[in-house]
Structures are given as structure tokens and as C-alpha cells.
Amino acid sequence: MHLSLEELLAVRDGVAGAAAAGHAAACAECAAEVKRLAAVRAALAALPEERPSNDVWPAVVARAAGECERRVWRRAGWIAAGLAAMFTIAIGVRGALETYAEAKLARQTETLVAESQRLEKALRSSERRERVMSGRTAGTVVQLEDRIATIDAQLARAGNDRYPSQERIGLWQERVRLLDALVSVEKSGTTYLGL
Amino acid sequence: MSVVTPPSFVVAVDELTVARARAGDEAALEALFRRFETPVYSLARRLTRSPHDAEDVLQETFLEVVRSIRRFRGDGSLAGWIRKVAASKALMKLRQQGARGREEELFDDLAGHTSGDGPGGSPAPGTAAERVDLETALAQIPATARAVIWLHDVEGYSHDEIAAMAGRTASFSKSQLARAHARLRELLAPGVREGTCT
Ligand SMILES: [Zn+2]
Numbered sequence: 001m002h003l004s005l006e007e008l009l010a011v012r013d014g015v016a017g018a019a020a021a022g023h024a025a026a027c028a029e030c031a032a033e034v035k036r037l038a039a040v041r042a043a044l045a046a047l048p049e050e051r052p053s054n055d056v057w058p059a060v061v062a063r064a065a066g067e068c069e070r071r072v073w074r075r076a077g078w079i080a081a082g083l084a085a086m087f088t089i090a091i092g093v094r095g096a097l098e099t100y101a102e103a104k105l106a107r108q109t110e111t112l113v114a115e116s117q118r119l120e121k122a123l124r125s126s127e128r129r130e131r132v133m134s135g136r137t138a139g140t141v142v143q144l145e146d147r148i149a150t151i152d153a154q155l156a157r158a159g160n161d162r163y164p165s166q167e168r169i170g171l172w173q174e175r176v177r178l179l180d181a182l183v184s185v186e187k188s189g190t191t192y193l194g195l
Numbered sequence: 196m197s198v199v200t201p202p203s204f205v206v207a208v209d210e211l212t213v214a215r216a217r218a219g220d221e222a223a224l225e226a227l228f229r230r231f232e233t234p235v236y237s238l239a240r241r242l243t244r245s246p247h248d249a250e251d252v253l254q255e256t257f258l259e260v261v262r263s264i265r266r267f268r269g270d271g272s273l274a275g276w277i278r279k280v281a282a283s284k285a286l287m288k289l290r291q292q293g294a295r296g297r298e299e300e301l302f303d304d305l306a307g308h309t310s311g312d313g314p315g316g317s318p319a320p321g322t323a324a325e326r327v328d329l330e331t332a333l334a335q336i337p338a339t340a341r342a343v344i345w346l347h348d349v350e351g352y353s354h355d356e357i358a359a360m361a362g363r364t365a366s367f368s369k370s371q372l373a374r375a376h377a378r379l380r381e382l383l384a385p386g387v388r389e390g391t392c393t
Contacts, residue, residue, distance in 0.1 A: 005377055006373040009376065040329075043326065044333070047333075051232075053246065054250055056253045057225055057228050057257070060254055063258055064261045064262070137210070138209075138214035138215075142217075
């Protein structure tokens with residue numbers, strides 16, 4: 001008596017009882033059928049993938065945004081946004097500045113913005129490489145990015161003022177410090193930061 | 196039995212993208228979507244057969260991913276998690292199809308189809324023409340048997356896992372797998388080939 005299809009499949013999958021496995025080992029017909037079932041499995045797995053003809057992502061975004069009671073969406077890729085460029089408008093008004101103190105603040109801001117842009121550029125170029133990163137390091141990176149995003153929000157508020165201020169310089173200093181930390185984390189994979 | 200992630204779900208996702216996605220970063224979530232849309236859609240398409248339903252499954256799957264990725268704690272099994280969400284959503288869609296009567300004989304027991312137990316089947320498909328035959332045959336087997344053969348033989352789920360996802364028993368899953376293979380053998384048998392495959 002040959003094996004049933006269910007038994008043959010169990011043999012193929014290595015989960016058959018001793019009796020069924022023993023029969024398959026001794027019976028050429030059943031052994032051939034086990035082999036055929038394995039080939040069917042391989043042929044199924046080798047079927048080509050299918051691609052959706054419509055882009056479903058916008059619908060996912062719309063539905064997620066519609067139902068979120070909490071903050072689901074973080075800012076869309078702070079690096080892509082090129083945020084530093086937004087704030088350079090504050091610079092270049094130096095000609096209009098009257099006092100020495102104001103001119104000095106403007107110069108300081110300009111230096112910090114330039115440094116910020118340099119660091120962002122370094123990050124953008126490392127962003128293109130696929131890096132192997134531990135989950136902890138990735139978590140640190142995201143934390144830093146969140147803190148930079150908070151600074152950017154504060155800068156955007158402070159940015160309405162045409163003139164450089166001490167407050168804004170403080171924010172730019174913090175931004176450069178965080179970017180610097182981000183660069184070193186991405187380079188070295190450090191997770192501890194005394195920030 | 197070794198449960199292997201099938202090639203379609205072998206997707207490299209860097210930790211940073213996952214961490215950003217977990218923080219709700221839209222760009223990172225979209226990057227995940229782009230990496231997984233084809234395997235998720237393919238799985239859904241095999242189970243539901245309808246492009247429209249498969250797109251629904253894709254949408255439901257990623258809505259779930261967006262909602263729940265914060266709570267996802269697995270290490271390196273993101274693909275496994277997304278695949279499981281996709282499989283569950285696809286099975287749910289099948290049940291809806293069944294309730295709407297779109298899928299014939301969903302849980303029936305066409306005894307005649309499983310009568311061909313034992314050895315003596317046709318050779319397994321190998322050439323391109325045979326591949327088309329296999330796809331056609333697969334689409335013709337009853338929904339539940341098709342879902343089980345796909346989830347078990349291609350996606351690598353065990354009968355226990357399939358039973359848990361489908362709300363059935365492991366022995367139900369086993370009999371559906373046998374039924375699917377019996378149907379495939381019948382559908383592929385006539386005129387597949389004789390002798391060598393040249
Ligand atoms: Zn035998």
C-alpha cells in the first residue's frame with residue numbers, strides 16, 4: 001500500500017512518522033512522488049513576482065493621516081529638506097546693520113550657518129551609502145535628528161526677525177553641536193553621547 | 196522543517212531606515228513601502244487572484260505597518276513581520292470574497308479532487324510554458340487550498356502557523372495542502388509532456 005498524498009507531503013517536509021518515512025525510503029514509486037512534490041514546491045517558489053499597477057502609497061498616507069490622533073508623521077526627511085538654506089535669508093542683510101554689535105552677531109551667525117551647511121553636506125554624502133548600523137546606533141541617530149528638528153522649529157520661529165539675535169546664535173550653536181555629534185555617530189557607530 | 200524566508204521577502208533594510216520609520220518619518224516609511232510593495236502585492240495576488248483585491252491588501256498591510264511599527268520590537272525580522280501582516284490581510288480578504296460569494300466553494304470538500312492519492316503524477320513543471328501552465332493551474336484551485344499551498348510551500352509557514360492565521364486546525368491545513376497538490380497534479384497532468392522536456 002503506497003503512501004497517501006498527505007503522508008508523501010509529510011515525508012517531503014521532513015515531518016513524517018517513522019513508518020511513512022521508512023516506506024518512502026524503500027519504495028521507488030513513493031520516493032519519486034516525494035521528489036516530484038519537492039519540484040512542484042520549487043516551481044511555485046520560482047514563479048515571477050507581480051507588481052501593482054497603481055501606486056497605493058498615497059492612499060496609505062491619506063488614511064493614516066486621517067485617523068491619527070497621535071503624531072504619526074515626523075518631518076519628511078530633515079536632510080532632504082535642506083533646512084539650512086531656509087535660514088540663510090537672515091544673512092546678507094549686513095549692509096543694513098548699523099551697529100558694530102549687530103554686525104558682529106551677523107558674522108557669528110554666518111559662520112555657524114556655514115559650518116552647519118558643511119556638516120549637512122557631509123551627512124548627505126554619507127547618507128547615500130548603505131551603512132551597516134546597529135539598532136542602538138540607529139536609535140541614537142534618530143534621537144539626534146529629532147533634536148535637530150526641534151531646533152529647526154525654534155529657528156523657524158525666531159527667523160521672522162530680520163536681525164541676528166543672541167537667541168538665534170544660541171540655536172545655531174546647538175544645531176552645529178548636534179550635527180557634529182551626528183557626523184561622528186554615523187562615522188564611528190558610537191551610541192553613547194554626553195550631550 | 197526549516198522555515199526559510201522566500202526570496203521575495205529577502206529584503207535588505209538598514210537599521211537607520213527602520214529606526215526612522217519607527218519614529219514616524221514619512222520618507223523612511225515610504226522607503227519601507229517601496230522595498231516591500233512587490234513581495235506583499237505578489238503574495239496578495241496569489242491568494243486573492245484579483246489585482247484590485249491585492250492592491251487593497253497592500254494598502255491594508257501598510258496601514259497596519261504605519262500604525263504599529265512603533266510597537267515592532269523584532270530584531271532583523273521586519274520582513275517576517277510585514278509578511279505575516281500581509282498574509283493575515285490576504286486571508287481576511289479571502290474570507291470577505293467567500294462571504295460575498297465571489298470565491299466558489301471556499302470551504303467545501305470536493306472529495307473527487309482528493310481522490311488521486313498516491314504516486315503516479317505528472318512531472319513537475321520546469322520550462323517557461325510549464326510555468327505558465329502552473330500559474331494557470333494555481334489560479335484554478337479553490338481559494339483555501341490555494342492559500343494553504345502558497346503559505347506553506349512558498350512562504351514557508353508551518354501548518355500550525357497557517358492554522359493560527361486562518362482560524363482553523365493544523366489538520367485542516369494539512370488536508371488542504373494535500374488537496375491543493377492533488378488539484379495541481381490533475382490540472383497539469385493532461386498533455387504536460389511525455390518523455391523528455393525538449
Ligand atoms: Zn509506495
